[in-house]
Each structure stands twice: as C-alpha cells, then as structure tokens.
Amino acid sequence: MKKKFDKKQILDLLLNNAMYIIIALLVIYVAxxxxxxxxxxxxxxxxxxxxxxxxxxxxIAGCIVLAGTDISAGKIVGLSACITASLLTTxxxxxxxxxxxLPIPVVLLIILCVGGFIGLVNGxxxxxxxxxxxxxxxxxxxxxxxxxxxxxMLGTNNxxxxxxxxxxxxxxxxxxxxxxxxxxxxxxxLYAACFVAIMWVVWNKTTFGKNMFAVxxxxxxxxVSGVNVKKTIMMVxxxxxxxxxxxxxxxxxxxxxxxxxxxxxxxxDAISACVIGGVSxxxxxGKISGVIxxxxxxxxxxxxxxxxxxxxxxxxxxxxxxxxxxCAIDMRKYLTKK
Amino acid sequence: xxxxxxLLKMEHISxxxxxxxxxxxxxxxxxxxxxxxxxxxxxxxxxxxxxxxFGVYHKDEGQIYLNGExxxxxxxxxxxxxxxxxxxxELNQALKRNVMDNMWLGRFPKxxxxxxxxxxxxxxxxxxVFKDLGIEVDPKKVMSEMPVSQRQMVEIAKAVSYNAKVxxxxxxxxxxTEVEVEHLFKIINDLRNRGCGIxxxxxxxxEILRISxxxxxxxxxxxxxxxxxxxxxxxxxxxxxxxxxITNVYPPKDNVVGEPLLEVKGLTAEYSKLSxxxxxxxKGEVLGVAGLDGSGRTELLENIFGIATRRSGEIYLNGxxxxxxxxxxxxxxxxxxxxxxxxxxxxxxxxxIQANSTISSLKRYLNGPFLDDxxxxxxxxxxxDKLHTKTPxxxxxxxxxxxxxxxxVILTRWLLTEPTILLLxxxxxxxxxxxxxxxxxxxxxxxxxxxCVIVVSSEMPELLGICDRILVMSGGRLAGEVDARTTNQEExxxxxxxxx
Numbered sequence: 078m079k080k081k082f083d084k085k086q087i088l089d090l091l092l093n094n095a096m097y098i099i100i101a102l103l104v105i106y107v108a109x110x111x112x113x114x115x116x117x118x119x120x121x122x123x124x125x126x127x128x129x130x131x132x133x134x135x136x137i138a139g140c141i142v143l144a145g146t147d148i149s150a151g152k153i154v155g156l157s158a159c160i161t162a163s164l165l166t167t168x169x170x171x172x173x174x175x176x177x178x179l180p181i182p183v184v185l186l187i188i189l190c191v192g193g194f195i196g197l198v199n200g201x202x203x204x205x206x207x208x209x210x211x212x213x214x215x216x217x218x219x220x221x222x223x224x225x226x227x228x229x230m231l232g233t234n235n236x237x238x239x240x241x242x243x244x245x246x247x248x249x250x251x252x253x254x255x256x257x258x259x260x261x262x263x264x265x266x267l268y269a270a271c272f273v274a275i276m277w278v279v280w281n282k283t284t285f286g287k288n289m290f291a292v293x294x295x296x297x298x299x300x301v302s303g304v305n306v307k308k309t310i311m312m313v314x315x316x317x318x319x320x321x322x323x324x325x326x327x328x329x330x331x332x333x334x335x336x337x338x339x340x341x342x343x344x345x346d347a348i349s350a351c352v353i354g355g356v357s358x359x360x361x362x363g364k365i366s367g368v369i370x371x372x373x374x375x376x377x378x379x380x381x382x383x384x385x386x387x388x389x390x391x392x393x394x395x396x397x398x399x400x401x402x403x404c405a406i407d408m409r410k411y412l413t414k415k
Numbered sequence: 416x417x418x419x420x421x422l423l424k425m426e427h428i429s430x431x432x433x434x435x436x437x438x439x440x441x442x443x444x445x446x447x448x449x450x451x452x453x454x455x456x457x458x459x460x461x462x463x464x465x466x467x468x469f470g471v472y473h474k475d476e477g478q479i480y481l482n483g484e485x486x487x488x489x490x491x492x493x494x495x496x497x498x499x500x501x502x503x504x505e506l507n508q509a510l511k512r513n514v515m516d517n518m519w520l521g522r523f524p525k526x527x528x529x530x531x532x533x534x535x536x537x538x539x540x541x542x543x544v545f546k547d548l549g550i551e552v553d554p555k556k557v558m559s560e561m562p563v564s565q566r567q568m569v570e571i572a573k574a575v576s577y578n579a580k581v582x583x584x585x586x587x588x589x590x591x592t593e594v595e596v597e598h599l600f601k602i603i604n605d606l607r608n609r610g611c612g613i614x615x616x617x618x619x620x621x622e623i624l625r626i627s628x629x630x631x632x633x634x635x636x637x638x639x640x641x642x643x644x645x646x647x648x649x650x651x652x653x654x655x656x657x658x659x660x661i662t663n664v665y666p667p668k669d670n671v672v673g674e675p676l677l678e679v680k681g682l683t684a685e686y687s688k689l690s691x692x693x694x695x696x697x698k699g700e701v702l703g704v705a706g707l708d709g710s711g712r713t714e715l716l717e718n719i720f721g722i723a724t725r726r727s728g729e730i731y732l733n734g735x736x737x738x739x740x741x742x743x744x745x746x747x748x749x750x751x752x753x754x755x756x757x758x759x760x761x762x763x764x765x766x767x768i769q770a771n772s773t774i775s776s777l778k779r780y781l782n783g784p785f786l787d788d789x790x791x792x793x794x795x796x797x798x799x800d801k802l803h804t805k806t807p808x809x810x811x812x813x814x815x816x817x818x819x820x821x822x823x824v825i826l827t828r829w830l831l832t833e834p835t836i837l838l839l840x841x842x843x844x845x846x847x848x849x850x851x852x853x854x855x856x857x858x859x860x861x862x863x864x865x866x867c868v869i870v871v872s873s874e875m876p877e878l879l880g881i882c883d884r885i886l887v888m889s890g891g892r893l894a895g896e897v898d899a900r901t902t903n904q905e906e907x908x909x910x911x912x913x914x915x
Contacts, residue, residue, distance in 0.1 A: 282785040284777040291774050294763035301722055301754055301761075302775045302828065303746040361765045411765075 095406055096353055096399075100374050107381040114384045121260045126376045128269035129324070129331055131369065134347040135276045136320030138368045139313040141351050142293045144360025145203065145210030147314070149218035150321050150347060153195050154340030156225050157188040157325025162239035162335035163228075165246040170234040178243045188322040195221060196318020200311035210314075225337050238336035242329065250330035265327045272320070277365045279316075289313055294361025345396060350375045352403040359411050375399070421483075422447045422612040423499070423581045428467055428477035437463045438474075441638040443631055445581060445612040450603060452615045452623045452644070455633035456656055456819075456847030461616050464633070465583055469494050469501060481581070492521070500574030501583040508566060510559040514552060515541040518573050544572045548602055562708070564595040571602060582606060583614040588622060589845060590873075592707050593908075600626055618847060619874075620649045632656055657849045665880035666855050670862035672883055673698035677836055677867060682718055682728035688891030689714040692728070696836070696867045701858055703878035703899065704871040706888030706911050712871040713755055715888065716838040720752040721745045732836075746775060751829035755840040755871075757818065761825045764814035768806050769795045771813045771824050776831040798827025803853060819850030826857065837861060840871045855881050875904045890914030 091098065107114045133150060140147040163171035164179045164187070179187075195217060202213040229236045250268075253261035280286040288309045291299040300306050324343070329335040354371025356363030378399070382392055423445040430438040438460050445451045453461050467474040470488040479486050481497060488494040491501065508517050515537045524536040541554040550568045558566055567587060574582050584603070588596045603613055603626060617623055623630065624644060632639040632655045639655050677696040683689060689711040696702045706712045717723035719730060721739040730737050732748060739745040745752070754760040763771050772795045773780065780790040795809050802823040806816055813821055822842065829837065839858070843851045858868050858881055872878050878885050882899040887910035894913040897906060 278785065284781070284786065287770060287774060287777055287786070290766060290770065291763050294766050295760070297760045298754075298763055299774070301720075301742055301752060303742045303832075304774065305743060357765075359765065361763060 092409060093406065096374070096403055099402075100378060103378060103381050107384050111384045114381065117258060118260050119380065119384070121257065121262060123373070123376050123380050125263055125266060126380070127369075127373045128263075128266040129327055130343070130346060130350070130372050130376070131269040132272045132320045132327070133324040133343060134350045134368050134372045135272060135365070136317035136324075137344065137347045138351045138356045138363055138365075139280075139289060139317050140210060141348070141356045141358060142289055142360065142363050143210070143310060143313055144293050144358065146348060146358075147199065147210060147214045147317055148344050149195065149199060149214040149221055150317070151340040151343035151345075152218045152221040152225065153192050153318055153321035154325040154328060154343050155335075155337065156195075156221055156228070156340075157192055157322040158329040158332075158335040158339040159225055159228055159239060159325075159337070160184075160188055160191060161246075161326050162242055162329045163234075165243050166239065166241050167243055168241040169232070170237070170239065171228070171232045173232045178246075181246060181249060185326065188326055189319050192318040192320075192322025192325070193315045194318070196315040196321075197311060199318070200314030203314065204307035204310040222337075229337055236337065238334045239329075240334040242333070247330045247333075250327055263331075265331065268323075268327065272323070273365060273369060280365055285309065285312060290361050345400065346375060347372075349396065349400040349403060352400065352407055355407070357407050357411070358404065359408075420446045422481070423468075423614075424480040425464070425468065426478050426480070428464060428479075429475050430463055430467055430472055431475055437636050438467065439636045441477075441633065441636070442641075443614075443638075444641070445614055446629070447580075447612050448607055448610045449628040450607055450613040450615050450626050452617070452627035452630045453633070454616075454623065454630060454652060454656055455639075456849055459633040459656070459847075460636040461633060462585070463636075465501065465585065465614075465616070468499065468583075495574075495577050495579070498578055498580040499583075500577060500579035500581070501585065502567060502570045502574065502587055503585055508558050508570070511557065513555050513557050514561075514569050515554040517558060517569060518544070518554075518576060540576070541572075544576045548572055548575060548605065550602075563590045564592070564599075567591070567599070568602075575606070579611070581612045581614065583616070585616045586618070586845060587615075588617065588619065590708065596622075618845070620652065623652070624649060634658055653848055656847075664852070664876075666852065666859055668859060668881070668883075670699050670701065670859055670883070672700045673865065676700075676733060678731040678734075679719065680729045680731070682715070682730070683726045684711075684714055684718050684891075685724040685726040687711065687714040687723065689718060690891050692888075692893045694886055694893065694896065696869060698865045698867060699862050700867050700884070701862050701882045702867065702869045703882035703885035704869060704888060705875065705878055705885050705907050706894075707915070708873070710888040710911065710915075711891040712888050713840055714891070716752060716840050716869065716871060719745075720750055720838055722752070746832055746834075749833075749835035750838065751775075751832055751834035751836070752838045753822075753825060753829060753840055753842055755844070757821060757825065757845070762813050762821050765812055767810045767812055768799070768804075768816075768824055769809040772798050772827045772831060775828050776833075779831070794831055795827070798824070798830065801830070802827060802857065817847075819846040822846055822854070823850070826854070834866065836867045836869070838869050838871075841873065842870060843872070843874070843877065875907055878907075879904070887911050887913075 113119060133154060137147050137150050161184055164184045165181065166178060169175040199213055199217055202208055203210050250265050252264045254264050254267050255262055288304045291302065291304050292306050292309050296306055325340060328339060350371035351368055353374055354367030356367055379392065382395065421444050425443040428438050428441045441460065441464055443464065455461050463472065466472045468479060469491045470493065481499065486497060509520065518541050519537050523532040524540060525531065526533040538554055545552060550572055552565050552568060587599060591599060607613060615627055627644045629641060630644050630647060630652065631641045632652065634656060674697060675695050676698045680693050682692045692715055704712045704715060714723060718725050719739065721741045721744060730739055737748050739748060739750065769791055773791045777786065780786050780794065792809065798804065799806065804823040805820050813824055842854055858870065861868050870878065870882060879899055885897050885899050885902065885907065887894045887897065887907055889911050892914050895910040
C-alpha cells in the first residue's frame with residue numbers, strides 16, 4: 078500500500094514537470110548530436126530571440142491572467158512593424174511626399190498610440206459587452222489585418238515588403254550592447270530586460286496589478302470588493318497592445334524588413350510560452366519569471382529543432398503539441414486539488 | 416443491533432495530504448433504516464471522509480464495506496451504480512437541461528427497437544419516481560428555472576431511481592425555507608422506512624436532534640464517538656465537537672444603540688421586486704433583516720451597496736444624501752458588504768490570504784505609487800490574529816481553507832477598509848459552531864465601537880440572539896420592524912408571510 082502511494086507521487090512529479098523534462102531531454106539529445114548547440118553563438122542567439130519575443134509575451138500574459146486571451150497580438154505586431162518601417166525609412170514608398178524620416182521618438186509614440194488604441198478597443202468590447210476575449214480578438218485581428226493590407230497599398234508601395242530603414246533606427250535596436258568574445262549582444266536584449274522590470278513592478282507593486290489578478294480570479298467578487306473591473310480589463314488590454322507595438326518596433330529592425338505577414342502566428346508562440354511558464358488559463362495566477370522561463374524554453378526548443386535540421390513544416394506540428402501538452406499539464410494542478 | 420443490519424461500514428480510514436493528516440483512523444457504520452448524523456466543525460474531516468467513500472480521494476488506509484462486501488469506488492458514478500448516492504451541498508446539475516434529462520443522464524432509456532432516446536419513457540419513469548416520493552415537479556421544466564429546493568428534490572429522486580441504499584445529504588437545508596425543510600424531512604423519513612441508510616451532514620443542531628437515530632462526531636480528523644441520538648443533548652454534542660464547552664451560544668449583548676446613522680427612504684430596485692423600503696439604522700446597533708428566501712433581503716443590501724441597479728429611493732448617511740452608485744463609492748462612504756455566496760462572489764480562490772485580505776484597501780498600503788509589502792503583511796497578520804484565522808501562512812491559497820476561515824479572511828478584507836456600516840449577508844452560513852461564536856463576538860464588538868451592523872440571516876435564533884432590532888422582509892417589501900428583545904419566532908414568521 079505504502080509503495081503504491083510512492084509510485085503515484087513520483088508519477089505526479091513526472092507529469093507536473095513533463096514539459097521541463099521533455100525540454101531537458103531535447104537539449105541533451107541536441108547537444109550530443111550537434112555540440113555547437115551549447116556554443117556561445119548559439120546561446121546568444123537563443124537569448125536574443127527570447128528578448129525579441131518577451132515584450133509581446135508579457136503583454137499577452139496579462140490577458141491570460143484575466144482568464145482571457147488575445148489572438149490579435151500578432152497582427153498588432155505586424156501593423157506596428159509596417160508603420161515603423163514606413164516612417165523610419167530612406168525610401169518613401171508609403172508616403173511619397175515625405176522628404177526625411179520622422180524622429181524616432183515620434184514614431185515610437187505613434188505606434189504606442191496605435192497599439193494601445195487597438196488594445197483599448199479589445200478591452201472595451203470585453204469589458205462593456207461582456208464578450209469572451211477570444212471572440213473579440215478574433216474579430217479585431219481580422220480588422221487589423223485588413224488595415225495592414227490597405228496600409229501597404231498606400232503611395233507607390235503596392236503591397237510590397239518595406240525595407241531600407243534608417244541606420245540610426247537599426248543601430249538603436251540591433252546595435253551591439255556589448256561583446257562576449259566575437260559575439261555581440263544586441264541592444265534589444267537590454268530593452269527586453271527593462272520591460273521585464275517595468276512589468277514586474279506593474280504586476281507586483283501596483284494596485285492595478287493586484288486588481289488584475291483579482292479580476293482574473295473572480296470577476297464578481299472583485300466588483301463587490303470595490304475593484305473597477307471594467308477599467309482594469311481595459312487597462313490590461315491597452316497595456317498589452319502597447320507591448321505588441323514595441324515588439325513590432327523591434328521586429329522590423331531585427332528582421333530588416335516588414336510586410337503584411339510580419340507577426341503572423343506570433344500570438345501562438347506567446348500564448349504557449351505563457352502556459353509553459355505557469356500563467357494559467359484558469360485565471361488569476363502567473364508570474365513574470367514564469368513568462369521569461371516560458372519564452373526561453375520555447376526558443377530553446379525551436380533552436381534545438383533547427384540544429385537538428387527538422388523540417389520547418391514539422392515545427393508547426395511541434396508547436397501545436399506543445400500548447401496542448403502544456404495546457405493539459407497545467408489543468409491537472411487545478412483538477413486534482415479540488 | 417446485530418452486525419448484519421449494517422449497510423455501510425467504514426473502518427480505520429486514514430488520509431494524509433502534504434503536511435496534514437486529514438483523517439486519522441476514522442470509523443463510521445450506518446445501519447439500514449436509520450438516519451446517521453455526521454457531525455464536526457468545519458475542517459473536522461466530514462467532507463474528506465465522504466470524498467474517500469465516493470472515490471474523489473484515495474484513502475491511504477482502511478476498508479469500506481457495503482452489505483458486508485469490501486468496496487473501493489473509483490468515482491461517484493461507480494458508487495451510484497452500487498447504490499451509494501450523495502445529495503451535494505452545492506448541486507452539480509446541468510442547469511440548462513430539463514428535470515428528466517438530469518434524472519436519466521448517462522443512462523437515457525431507449526426506444527424499444529431503435530437506438531434513440533425515448534422521451535416518452537423518460538417522462539413516464541420520472542413521473543413514477545416523483546409520485547412515489549410525493550414530489551410535485553414538472554419533469555419537463557428546465558432546471559435553472561426552479562428554486563434550489565426543487566432541484567434538490569430532483570437530486571433525491573435521482574438517487575432513489577438508482578435504487579440507492581445509502582444516501583448522503585450534505586448540508587441539505589442550508590438554502591431551504593422552513594416549509595421546504597419539512598418536506599425534505601418527510602422524504603428522508605420515508606426513505607428511512609424503506610430501509611435506506613441515510614448519512615446526514617449538517618451544522619444545525621435542532622435538525623440533527625430531530626431527525627437522526629445515531630450521531631457520529633468527528634474532531635480534527637479523528638473519530639470521537641458514536642452515540643444514540645435519544646441519549647445525547649445539544650450541549651454534549653457541541654462539547655464533543657469543539658472539545659470545549661460553549662456555555663452561551665451567543666455572546667453577551669452589551670452594545671449601546673446611539674444616534675441615527677443611516678436612513679433609507681423608499682428604496683426600490685430596477686430589476687428585482689424590492690420596493691419602497693424605508694428604515695433607519697443607528698450607531699452601535701446590530702440591525703437584523705429576516706424574511707424567507709426571495710423576500711428581497713439580499714437585494715436590499717445589494718441596493719444599498721450599489722451593486723444592483725436602483726430605480727428610486729434615497730440613502731442618507733449622517734443626514735447627508737449619498738448616492739452609493741457603485742461598490743467603490745460605497746466603500747469610500749464607509750460601507751462594507753459581505754456577500755451570501757462565499758465561493759461565487761466572495762473569495763478569490765487561487766489567490767493567497769494576503770491578496771484576499773488587502774484587495775479592498777490597497778490604497779492604504781501605497782508608498783508613493785507603489786505598494787508596500789510590509790504594510791500589506793502587517794495588515795493581513797492583524798486580521799489573522801484578530802479573527803483567529805487558522806492558516807499555515809499568508810501565502811496559502813484561500814481555497815485550501817475551511818469555510819469558516821475563508822469567511823474570516825473576507826471579514827478581514829472589510830475590516831481593513833475601516834467601515835462604519837457593515838452589511839453582512841448570511842455571515843455564518845456553512846460555518847461551524849466555534850467560528851460562528853467568534854463571528855457573533857466580532858459583530859457585537861463592532862457595534863460597541865459605534866459601527867452599525869446590518870445582518871441578513873435565515874436562522875431566526877441567530878437574529879434574536881445578536882440583534883437589537885429586526886426588519887422583516889416579505890415579497891420585496893418591508894413587512895414590519897420588531898424589537899429583538901421582546902419578539903419571538905412566531906411574530907417574525909407571521910410578518911414574513913405578510914406579502915407572500
């Protein structure tokens with residue numbers, strides 16, 4: 078009898094940490110097959126990729142804490158990347174009447190307003206009409222996609238990818254922060270670190286953060302307890318929209334171009350990262366550290382699969398499986414404790 | 416009292432959770448044709464024991480025998496198929512479906528030669544069971560349109576339709592009116608006469624003494640004793656349950672009623688039948704609100720607190736007109752509201768004790784724009800100490816605590832807003848005797864500090880025990896106002912039936 082119980086405990090332990098175990102096994106396997114995987118260049122690459130995805134995941138994590146989701150995230154990233162690429166450029170295709178690129182702070186302000194506004198629309202619909210965020214953002218992502226396509230047809234661009242961005246902008250984002258040996262760490266790693274710090278403070282040290290968790294945990298109780306539920310929901314989505322905008326700002330420079338498919342499926346990566354990191358769909362739980370770990374682990378998986386030269390099509394299947402497994406493992410925690 | 420008369424026997428049941436021994440060598444033996452009450456404070460292990468019976472938890476040690484044969488149910492479905500059923504405290508039903516769908520869920524009767532569900536058979540079989548039990552419910556009615564009492568009847572009928580021999584009732588009367596309780600007791604008596612073994616879990620002493628044949632008492636996960644209900648008194652039971660003697664069920668009333676504080680004039684709700692309610696409440700007063708379920712007691716508090724839409728009416732605080740148009744404004748005006756449904760509208764289940772305690776008073780812990788962890792810790796600890804909340808630490812998720820301790824955390828939440836008027840809706844529902852007494856003490860203590868406490872309760876002795884005056888609601892209107900010192904239950908009941 079006693080032994081059986083121990084077995085069950087071990088099984089529980091294995092299942093609860095299955096995601097980490099799978100990833101650890103993958104890392105070991107890849108490292109044996111391709112020793113360069115654990116080399117400096119590869120590690121810096123993983124860290125850089127993690128940093129580039131972090132702001133977005135931090136934004137979407139707030140929506141998940143509200144027991145919601147945001148599938149318009151990738152499209153907002155795309156729109157913001159396209160706007161950035163069209164304004165901080167030396168070839169004025171979208172706005173042929175431009176004679177010089179706009180100052181970078183102005184562009185930043187524009188995309189923050191655009192991202193924030195779309196987020197506010199999302200949040201307003203969720204809060205005011207009591208709609209599920211899935212339905213709201215399913216609709217807005219279509220609307221935003223339409224806007225991106227129309228935007229790309231402006232001027233003389235005719236829907237082509239935007240490139241030819243200014244050096245000052247590219248340097249600001251992808252310039253070298255410092256070098257380890259011959260490998261340089263890009264500036265946006267620093268920015269990601271700043272956003273992590275800001276979001277940590279917002280989540281843990283402000284009334285807004287505490288209210289967000291309360292709303293995610295029990296909306297009705299939050300309302301009775303004096304939390305302005307509607308305002309909180311709108312703020313979470315607005316903040317998320319701004320984070321997606323920043324992701325787009327970084328991505329345009331990082332990739333070196335922007336087109337209508339920039340940001341495609343980014344939200345699925347961000348959502349799976351959050352779930353892997355313990356930001357539960359049940360609502361009301363999650364930590365910033367979990368989001369970081371989630372994004373990092375996901376990038377480790379992708380980098381590992383790349384090193385193994387796994388077919389790119391297969392990676393989609395892997396991504397899908399990861400979300401499913403991670404959610405199933407997460408749900409177990411809330412089922413067994415009942 | 417021969418052994419072969421025993422229907423269900425649970426022997427030496429033990430169950431541990433990380434860090435806690437929830438059950439320690441517990442015995443329970445239920446005879447056919449008896450009602451067996453299972454008693455103990457919240458957290459004594461009654462629910463855990465039942466969960467072990469129904470396979471929700473796996474017991475670590477011990478055996479369960481049904482009719483002398485050892486059983487170990489995987490889940491409640493298997494238990495049901497073996498004739499062991501449970502009528503839950505919180506009913507798990509498909510609310511959007513009708514009565515008979517719920518009755519035959521998972522075993523729909525089929526048409527004679529076709530693999531399709533036969534609505535006709537389902538209706539007939541349902542009516543058969545209902546007639547048998549004297550239940551008057553339309554099998555085609557949708558569950559969500561029926562009051563809790565009728566839904567509970569459906570649950571009982573379902574158990575009977577499975578030919579259940581052992582039926583567990585977990586706090587069945589907590590949301591029933593007195594008439595409904597009578598009907599329930601009639602059915603339970605009927606089941607007993609047919610030879611069923613009933614396990615009856617309740618906190619209501621008078622019910623237990625009235626209905627049960629045997630009583631098993633548990634305390635802190637341990638089996639204390641099993642006694643014949645005829646040979647035990649209420650005080651003895653309480654003593655065994657809490658391990659100490661509670662001489663007074665209610666603390667002494669030494670609060671002094673002062674100046675008028677709150678005046679409500681012609682309060683009428685937009686979306687409920689609450690209409691034209693006017694009253695005055697004073698400083699240092701405990702004001703009770705009595706009435707049947709659906710009489711508008713809860714709606715009255717909700718309208719005062721601004722979480723339900725008001726059609727007309729005015730609220731004056733210290734003679735000044737106030738609006739209380741939402742919960743934030745009400746809190747600013749010094750109001751606090753403890754809701755009736757603790758789990759649905761009170762607790763933040765996955766959040767810890769600290770988050771649950773501080774959510775309504777966050778602004779008090781700001782240091783510049785940021786929250787000060789130390790201040791929040793101190794405030795939470797103050798609540799834990801003041802109300803004697805039993806919790807491992809402040810970082811424990813509130814859903815891990817017993818009902819009474821959850822209630823204390825929510826009370827802490829409101830005390831931390833430093834309110835002058837507390838609106839408490841069923842503050843002691845589903846709470847054990849010890850915690851109840853502590854909450855009564857707190858209420859009277861608040862009154863002594865000059866605060867005004869308005870208490871809604873279904874338990875009349877409770878209102879008579881702690882209130883100064885009692886408002887009686889009936890059919891959404893104020894049926895009358897009585898002095899708690901001179902009135903009696905009969906007078907209140909008469910008023911409560913005035914506009915029904």
